[in-house]
Amino acid sequence: MPQQIKKLLIVFTIIFGIFFIIKYALKPKSFGEFGHYRGLAIIENENKQVKYVGTEACNDCHDDIVSYKKEGPHVNLQCEVCHGPGYLHIQDPETNKLIIPSKREKCGICHQKNAARSENNITQVNLKEHNVENKCIDCHKAHNPYEFKD
Amino acid sequence: MNLKTEKSSRRQFLNTVALLTGGLLVSSVTKPFNGLLAASNKPEGNEPWYGIGIDIEKCIGCARCANACKEENDVPREPFYFRSWVEQYTIKNNGEIIVESPNGGIDGFSQSVPDEDIFKSFFVPKMCNHCSKSPCVQVCPVGATFESKEGVVLVDSNYCIGCGYCVQACPYGCRYIHPEKKTADKCSLCYHRISKGIAPACMEICPNDARIFGNLRDKEGELVKFLKEHTCHVLKPEMNTGSKLFYNALNQEVK
Amino acid sequence: MDPRYESLYEALKNVHGYIYPNEISLTWSILIVEYPYITGLVAGAFILASLNRVFKIKALEPTYIISLLTAFAFLLVATMPLISHLGKPLRFWEIMITPHSTSAMAIFGFVYLWYLMIVLLLEIWFDYRYDFVIWSREKKGVMKYVYKILTLGAMGTSEKDLKWDKKIGYFITVVGIPSAFLLHGYVGFIFGSVKANPWWSSVMMPVIFLFSAMVSGIALVLFVYMGINFIRKKVQNMPTLDSIGKYLFYILIIDFTLESLDQIHRIYEANESFEILSMLVSGKLFFTLGIMQITVGTLIPLLILGFFQFFKPADKIRRIAYFLISIFVLTGVFFMRWNVVIGGQLFSKSLHGFTTYNLGFGGQEGFLMALFWMIIPFGILAFLLWLLPPWKKAVH
Ligand code: SF4
Ligand code: SF4
Ligand code: SF4
Numbered sequence: 001m002p003q004q005i006k007k008l009l010i011v012f013t014i015i016f017g018i019f020f021i022i023k024y025a026l027k028p029k030s031f032g033e034f035g036h037y038r039g040l041a042i043i044e045n046e047n048k049q050v051k052y053v054g055t056e057a058c059n060d061c062h063d064d065i066v067s068y069k070k071e072g073p074h075v076n077l078q079c080e081v082c083h084g085p086g087y088l089h090i091q092d093p094e095t096n097k098l099i100i101p102s103k104r105e106k107c108g109i110c111h112q113k114n115a116a117r118s119e120n121n122i123t124q125v126n127l128k129e130h131n132v133e134n135k136c137i138d139c140h141k142a143h144n145p146y147e148f149k150d
Numbered sequence: 151m152n153l154k155t156e157k158s159s160r161r162q163f164l165n166t167v168a169l170l171t172g173g174l175l176v177s178s179v180t181k182p183f184n185g186l187l188a189a190s191n192k193p194e195g196n197e198p199w200y201g202i203g204i205d206i207e208k209c210i211g212c213a214r215c216a217n218a219c220k221e222e223n224d225v226p227r228e229p230f231y232f233r234s235w236v237e238q239y240t241i242k243n244n245g246e247i248i249v250e251s252p253n254g255g256i257d258g259f260s261q262s263v264p265d266e267d268i269f270k271s272f273f274v275p276k277m278c279n280h281c282s283k284s285p286c287v288q289v290c291p292v293g294a295t296f297e298s299k300e301g302v303v304l305v306d307s308n309y310c311i312g313c314g315y316c317v318q319a320c321p322y323g324c325r326y327i328h329p330e331k332k333t334a335d336k337c338s339l340c341y342h343r344i345s346k347g348i349a350p351a352c353m354e355i356c357p358n359d360a361r362i363f364g365n366l367r368d369k370e371g372e373l374v375k376f377l378k379e380h381t382c383h384v385l386k387p388e389m390n391t392g393s394k395l396f397y398n399a400l401n402q403e404v405k
Numbered sequence: 406m407d408p409r410y411e412s413l414y415e416a417l418k419n420v421h422g423y424i425y426p427n428e429i430s431l432t433w434s435i436l437i438v439e440y441p442y443i444t445g446l447v448a449g450a451f452i453l454a455s456l457n458r459v460f461k462i463k464a465l466e467p468t469y470i471i472s473l474l475t476a477f478a479f480l481l482v483a484t485m486p487l488i489s490h491l492g493k494p495l496r497f498w499e500i501m502i503t504p505h506s507t508s509a510m511a512i513f514g515f516v517y518l519w520y521l522m523i524v525l526l527l528e529i530w531f532d533y534r535y536d537f538v539i540w541s542r543e544k545k546g547v548m549k550y551v552y553k554i555l556t557l558g559a560m561g562t563s564e565k566d567l568k569w570d571k572k573i574g575y576f577i578t579v580v581g582i583p584s585a586f587l588l589h590g591y592v593g594f595i596f597g598s599v600k601a602n603p604w605w606s607s608v609m610m611p612v613i614f615l616f617s618a619m620v621s622g623i624a625l626v627l628f629v630y631m632g633i634n635f636i637r638k639k640v641q642n643m644p645t646l647d648s649i650g651k652y653l654f655y656i657l658i659i660d661f662t663l664e665s666l667d668q669i670h671r672i673y674e675a676n677e678s679f680e681i682l683s684m685l686v687s688g689k690l691f692f693t694l695g696i697m698q699i700t701v702g703t704l705i706p707l708l709i710l711g712f713f714q715f716f717k718p719a720d721k722i723r724r725i726a727y728f729l730i731s732i733f734v735l736t737g738v739f740f741m742r743w744n745v746v747i748g749g750q751l752f753s754k755s756l757h758g759f760t761t762y763n764l765g766f767g768g769q770e771g772f773l774m775a776l777f778w779m780i781i782p783f784g785i786l787a788f789l790l791w792l793l794p795p796w797k798k799a800v801h
Contacts, residue, residue, distance in 0.1 A: 002569040004534065007557040008527070015522075019501075026502050028309070036505055037296035041306035048342035051222045052351045077357050081214050085221045109258040110212040110357065116238050116261065116271035121358055122210045230413050230429045237423070249423035249757050276425075285601060291511035292499040311499055312492020314432035315510050321601035323425025323754055327432055329409065332492030389600060405755040 051085035054078065058086065061093070065143055072144030073123070082106070082142070107136040198365035199301045200339060201394035203376040204275055208360035211236055211273035213255030215352035215361065219277075220256070222340065222351035229253040231326045233337040234277040234352050239403060241270045247403050274397070274404050275361065277352070278303060278324040278337035279385065282392035286316035286325060286336075295334065301366075301394060302341055307333045321389045339363065366394065412763045422758025431750045431762050434770040435743075436490035439778055441592045441614065442621070442742045443483045448589035449622010450476040451525065453652070455582045458575065464648035470532065470795035471633065472626045477525050478786035479625075484517060486778045490770060509595045520588045524581040529793075530557075531574035536798050538562055551792075589618040596745060603678035603756075604685070604749040609667040616660040621738035623653045628731040629786070631724075637796075643720050646727050647713070653734065654710035661703050664741075681756045689759060690748050693740045702737010706730045 033039030058079045059066045069075065080086055088096035104127055113124040131139070141147045219234040220227060235254030240263050241247050248263060261271065280303050281287075287295050287303060294310035297303050310333035317325045317334060328335040340350035344363070348354070353361045364373030376382075382396035386405065397404075413430055420429065454472035457465040488497045504511035538560050541552035559566075590611035596602075597610025627649045634641050671682065686694060709726055717723070747762050765771040 002566065002573075003561050004531070004559045004566070004569055004573065007559040011557055012522075023502050026498065028503075031293070031503055034299060035296055036293040036503070038293070038306050038309055041294075041296070041304065041309065042298060044306070044308065045304050045338055045341045046345045048223075050343055050346065050348065052218060052354055054348070054354065076359070078355055080218070081355050081357055085218075105258060109214075110210060112258060112260070114211065114238075114259055114261045114271075115263075115265055115268045116240065116259070116273050117210050118207070121208060228407075228410050228413070229417065229426060230410070232426045235426050247757070249755070251423065251426060254426050285599075288507045289509065289599075291505055291508040291514075292496075292503055293505045294499075309496070309499065310493065311496040313487075313490075313510065314492070315508070317427070317432040318750075319599055319601055321754055323427050326427040326430070327492055334492075405757065 049087065051087045052078075052080050053086045053090055054080075057090050060090075069143040072146055074143060074145065102135055102137055104136055195299065196367075197299050199367045200280065200344070200363060201301070201366040201373055201396065202277070202280065202339070203362045203364070203373050203380075203382070203396050203398070205360045205362075205376070205380070206272055206274060206397055206399040208358045209236070209273045209275055210358050210360075211238060211255060211259050212357060213258075213275075214355050214357060215275055215277075216254045217256045218351045218355040219337070222343075223338070225335070226329055228329075231329065231335070233324070233335070234275065237274045237276060237404075239270075239272055239274060239401065240268055241401075241403065242267050243269045245269075270401075272399075272401070274400075276322065276324070277395065278339070279322060279391065279393035279395040280337075280339060282394060283390060285319040285321065285389075285391060289315045289319040291315065298341070302339045302344075303336070304338055304341060305334050305336060307331055307335070310334050321386050321391060412765065416761050416763060419761045420758060422753070423755060424753035424758045424760050425755055428750070428753050429760055431747070431760070433746055433750060434490065434762075435747075435764055435772070435775045436486040436770055436778070438739070438742045438746045439486040439775055440483065440490075441589075441596075441746070442739055443479050443486065443778070443782070444592050445589055445614065445618030445621050445738065445742070446625050447476045447480040447483055447525075447622070448585040448615070449619040449624075450479070450626050451581060451585045451622070452619050453623050453626050453649075455578045455585070456652070458578045459582070462648065464644045467642055467645050468626050468630050468649065470798070471630055472622075473525070473529050473532070474789045474793065474795070475626060475629050475786055476622070477529060478789055479782045480517075480521055480525060481785055482778060482782045485781070486775070489774065489778070509591070509598055513591055513595060516588055516591050520581075520584050524577060524584045528574060528577045528581060530555075531570045531577065533793055533798070534559060534570055535562060535567060536793075539799055586615055590615050592618075596749070601754055602749050603676075604682060604752070605745065607667060607671075609663065609670075613660070613663050613667060616656060616663055617738050617741050619656045620653065620660050620734060623649060623656065624731045624734035624738070627653065627727060628735065631728055631731070633790070641724055643723070646723065650710055650713060650727055650730070653730070654707070654714060657703065657707055657710065657734070661707065678756055681752050685748060685752050685759070689751050689761070690744055694744045694748070697740035698737050698744055701733050702740060706734050706737070 028038050028040070030039035031037070034042070055066060055078050062079075066079070069077070069079075082101055083098040086098060089098050108127045110122060111124055111127075113126040117124055136142075137149075139148050141149060213236040216232060216234045216236055219225060220232075223233060225231055225233055229252075232254045235251055236259075237249055237251045238255070238259050238261075239247065239249055240261065242263060244267075250259070250262065252259070255273075259273075261268075263271075280301060282297070282301060284295075284297060284303050287297055290296075290310075291313065292309060292311055294306045295303065295316050296306070307328075312327055312332045312334065314327055314334070317327060320336075325334055325336040327333070340348075340352075343350055350363055353363055362372055362376055364371045364376075366373060368374060376398070377396055380398035382398055383400040384393040384396060385400070387393075416429055450472045453465070454469050454476065456462065457469050457472070488494050491497060500511055500514045504514060506512070534556060537552045537556040539562075541549055541556060544552060593611030593614030596605040596614075597607055599605045627646070630645070630649070631641060633639075671679065709730060713723065713726070718726075750760075751762060752759050767773050
């Protein structure tokens with residue numbers, strides 16, 4: 001074997017050796033456990049914070065409102081649709097207040113008249129024409145909108 | 151060389167050779183095409199195999215799903231990053247198609263076309279299709295995007311290098327590079343919720359039950375029932391992504 | 406407003422039609438334009454050197470070593486734009502440690518290493534080994550040891566040793582040509598295999614990338630060769646320039662034909678994405694594709710080079726023309742990469758609209774960064790020319 005090849009073989013063996021040592025050292029422990037990925041990533045994904053806690057959690061304290069809401073068309077609506085995620089609020093209700101939306105546009109997000117919305121699915125009003133001066137909740141009770149305030 | 155002691159690297163090497171010789175091409179061609187119902191084409195196993203159904207006829211375009219998704223999953227509030235968004239399609243009488251999704255629909259939709267010009271209009275909520283032959287998983291160089299055994303396509307944000315190849319490879323625009331984390335982000339089917347037995351945030355919040363998720367292996371389950379009772383389609387079937395997001399009443403204009 | 410998002414809000418205003426909301430921020434910026442560009446320069450310069458060695462073209466001989474060193478200097482930098490573009494650059498090693506075998510990008514790491522370590526480094530080493538030995542004897546001080554280390558201990562200078570150098574060097578060249586094809590064809594595959602993107606997804610992509618790579622590599626060698634002669638105040642060797650020009654001409658014709666074929670195919674097939682792509686080409690890409698890539702980068706050089714095949718104006722005119730052509734072609738190929746990478750992201754995968762790309766000045770993905778990675782290889786080349794001066798090589 002010519003000396004060049006001999007020397008090169010030595011150098012390349014060293015390089016490959018180092019590469020495989022590095023590869024071994026750096027490869028995350030759980031890699032390849034279930035497939036070509038870090039097995040730990042599954043657990044990390046599982047462990048993220050749940051933020052929308054669901055109406056049952058609201059019912060623990062606000063059962064009066066929840067049952068009142070059940071009497072009207074908003075029966076299937078989750079509280080957090082309008083009030084936002086409640087995970088902090090249920091831990092410490094005093095410091096973490098939820099949103100109480102009052103603007104017309106907020107109601108319009110669902111109820112603004114739009115040709116893309118089917119009349120069968122949702123009651124619609126034209127916000128540009130219907131009682132423009134006032135807020136929706138000045139007349140309608142938000143939790144049971146066909147009942148009116150005095 | 152140390153190939154003998156390093157089994158996995160030898161496998162990798164063989165894989166590499168296979169790829170270079172076009173083995174990949176062959177294997178992806180020989181899989182049977184099943185565009186209509188990938189639902190009936192799932193790997194063996196007993197774990198749940200999740201899929202999603204969206205009923206366009208029920209969607210009222212409130213985009214509370216998109217909003218809830220941002221809140222639940224720390225998606226930046228800027229209008230450039232979405233795991234879930236809603237599109238409003240309007241087909242005019244003259245055949246022109248207008249698609250709109252201002253801020254993903256989160257601030258509400260307005261109809262820009264006067265009623266008398268409208269032939270048809272509807273909303274299409276979008277989210278990751280959790281493809282079973284997912285191009286994003288295929289291209290990720292480091293295995294930071296992967297499919298869990300339940301068929302959920304997840305991102306490992308502690309391992310992602312942020313190369314963005316998966317963003318390019320997703321035919322549906324469902325991925326983005328998170329501006330703070332600098333890694334890829336996408337719908338996780340709220341894995342942190344479904345693994346605890348709670349519905350994903352967008353599904354829980356939907357006021358009209360237009361979205362359902364469920365186990366495709368469960369023949370009695372809600373999702374399979376939905377698929378049986380409705381004519382469902384997937385987006386871009388020609389891409390052969392094995393999408394597991396099934397739409398009822400999907401118009402072919404929707405891309 | 407958060408300044409980070411300013412340019413995105415600006416882009417939001419300039420959206421035409423509908424695009425998926427996540428598409429407003431372009432994921433791949435100018436740095437990804439540079440990455441196939443630089444890789445292409447490497448492959449092209451190397452192929453020119455190999456042609457020279459395998460086919461023993463006398464006129465090209467003065468460019469042989471220069472092409473190799475140029476290829477080497479650019480190859481060292483080739484992955485840097487890619488790495489510096491990553492969201493997490495410090496995690497780049499994961500590509501080597503846990504490569505995903507179905508990912509074109511992961512396999513590229515190995516193609517790259519193969520080419521760098523096995524082909525280019527070895528070829529240069531065998532070319533220089535004898536000189537290393539000589540220089541390590543002649544030089545004093547630190548340099549003596551530097552050259553000594555570079556020999557890797559293979560100090561033999563006998564007839565037989567030299568013959569082995571030649572023989573193995575030749576073998577590596579022969580292996581190297583397909584490797585260079587592989588290297589750049591592979592870069593084309595990274596784009597051509599993205600089925601989601603109709604502008605990229607084409608079987609022609611690797612071939613087109615390959616030939617445009619050769620075009621750009623030859624132009625680069627022309628440019629560097631003339632530059633070196635100019636700096637060293639040496640006369641330009643006209644037969645050399647002419648024959649580089651001749652090869653540039655031939656390859657440019659093939660390249661242009663292939664690219665036209667691809668476009669004609671798209672136009673004739675006119676499938677679902679045709680409308681949006683034709684709007685892209687005639688609108689957002691008109692300047693970079695129509696003017697820069699086709700007119701400046703291809704047609705003008707083709708005309709001038711074609712003219713030179715039949716008529717030979719005075720040396721001085723040809724010299725200037727060759728120099729300009731090299732710059733034109735280099736620019737043209739850069740814009741070809743631009744049109745692929747940026748162009749492919751300007752239209753929506755919903756096929757319903759367009760977005761825009763704003764090239765920032767500073768920052769991780771700005772103009773300065775891109776310029777930096779374009780200048781560095783020239784610095785490396787200068788260093789290599791100093792360390793391994795081809796003009797001081799022993800004749801053997
Ligand atoms: S929809 Fe896109 S992000 Fe989701 S699995 Fe399919 S390719 Fe991946
Ligand atoms: S951005 Fe992250 S998840 Fe996507 S391909 Fe790159 S490494 Fe994989
Ligand atoms: S399942 Fe979860 S992550 Fe996916 S779109 Fe719905 S809320 Fe977002």
